[in-house]
Amino acid sequence: MTQGINDSLVAGGEPGIEEELPQVPGKKIEGRSPLVLAFARLRRDRAAVISFWVIVAIAVMAIAAPVFGLITGHGPNHQYRDPGALSAAGLPHEPSGRFLFGTDDQGRDILVRVAYGARVSLVVGLGATAVTVVLGVLVGLVTGYFRGIVDTLLARVIDVVLAIPYLLFAISLASVVGHVNELVIILIIGGFGWASVGRIIRGQVISIREREYVEAARSLGASDWRIIFVDILPNIIAPAIVYSTLLLPVSVVAEAALSYLGIGIQPPTADWGQMISGAQLYVNSGVAWWYLFFPGMALVITTLAFNILGDGVRDAFDPRSDRLFAK
């Protein structure tokens, strides 16, 4: 069965301290797993629940992006050249009945492009987080469990990856790869993110592998891999879930940052980072606020919602950590 690890996951604290779950006397004691308990706590966290629905709304917007195109009658990449979309001087048109969020420097509908941009953001955000966590957990399990030469070698690799300026290498990799699509970006972000997760999971595994039940499994003749995946893995599911939610906003921002620097998703595909980079032309002169505002807000709202949800998930798994919005 699952053992209750309620180690302080992120906000400091030494790993390896067990905490008794509070039990109400007189009630029949049900065997509820930490996952179930955490989920129940999460559902009582109002800020987290609201954030969750905000994220659902953004996901719906991403899936239904073509609907935005149908309703407005504007394709995401269609460039409107008439005076209602682009001024005579070639400046973007402010929000109007026809273009609710205004147009960009090519006379494209920003509303439709923001909706399409959510697709790249969410797909890369989720994908990169998944790659990061899966790699990090695997490396953490192997290094933490086997110690010895494997551990020493991989620990050095982790050091190297952490010492590498992540953006520099991401840019270099993107320029080496040449043709950049969503998958390449997912692999680039995940390929650098795993080291920090790996280091933390390793710490947890080191403390878990000394526990009695691991000792028991070993004396029963269980193989190393069985111990790793059957006895240890279930106990690091909780930190893995917490890290996943905390990493989601990081991945979303990383994707937008790469696109902002011009090395992410290539135009004309609509992407928030790229739109913001396009708006840079106008900020110095203080015109076309909508060009920066709408994609910028879409990005901020998405990361904010993921951050609040991430905090909620961490608190739910670790009730001792102090809450963001105390009830």
Added chain:
Amino acid sequence: MIRFLVRRVLQGVVVMFLVTVAIYLLFFMGSPMAVARRLAGRQATEDLVLRIYHNLGLDEPLYKQYGHFVWRLLHGDLGHDYYSGVPVTTVLKQAAPITLSLAVGSAVLWLIIGVSLGVYSSVRARTFSDRALTAGALFFYSTPVFVLGLALIFVFAGKLRVLPFTDYVGITQSPWEWFRHLILPWFTLALISAAVYLRLSRSSMLDVLGEDYIRTARSKGLSEGRVIFRHALRSALTPVVTQFGIDIAVLIGGAIITETVFGLPGLGWEAVHAIDNQDLPLIVGIVIIAAAAVVVMNIIVDMLYAVLDPRVRLH
């Protein structure tokens, strides 16, 4: 202490070695021939391209090129910029003060803002001002540098026209203009990082304030100010110091996005352009600085632990 230092420095050297090897491998996974082609110009004959390729030493086996690089590095020579022919050390000497100005200024700001608000928040925990601060911090924490930077430029440089938005003026040239040109980049970085430090110092202070020795200090009759600043803050600063070490190291390696937003030709900006041009010597030079910053800061942070927390022993 000395054994600790020696061991960590040796480990750091190994890490730096691996990082530079990684860059070389990455570079040659791309197309080094493109460098020669770009240098030769559009009308160049294939013969000329090959000659340039040879002159740059790019046709030698990879291990030999790397060997030359290490040999030169040991003599303090990082090679020359492929395109301008300027020594890489000269380029770095020009770019580093810009990045350093950016990093130091914003670090001072975010430490002051973040830690003081964090301590205030922890002392006033669960009150309205605590919640307002925490919510505000979460907002800035969730705002990407390029969004906040561009928004600040839009308001202060574009609309109000009170601050310049781009370019860098050396501090020796005009301290006042240097200051004015850096206000927006400083605040952009500082507001976002201060949010991290507020959250970090708040939760760390709350942990410490719950400890027994704080109760002891209070029951001795010490003033609240003394309890908070002398007894609590000192050990609550440990996680803050860790984070600070990492952040400063990353910034010194080049605040790529901030420098791009504000058009500051610092290390990060140079790096992006060097990568664009596949200018290997310059790329390696910047990465060495960046990786060294991480390695050195990690050692300093570990040593600071011992200073801040007498329970920590280095070994």
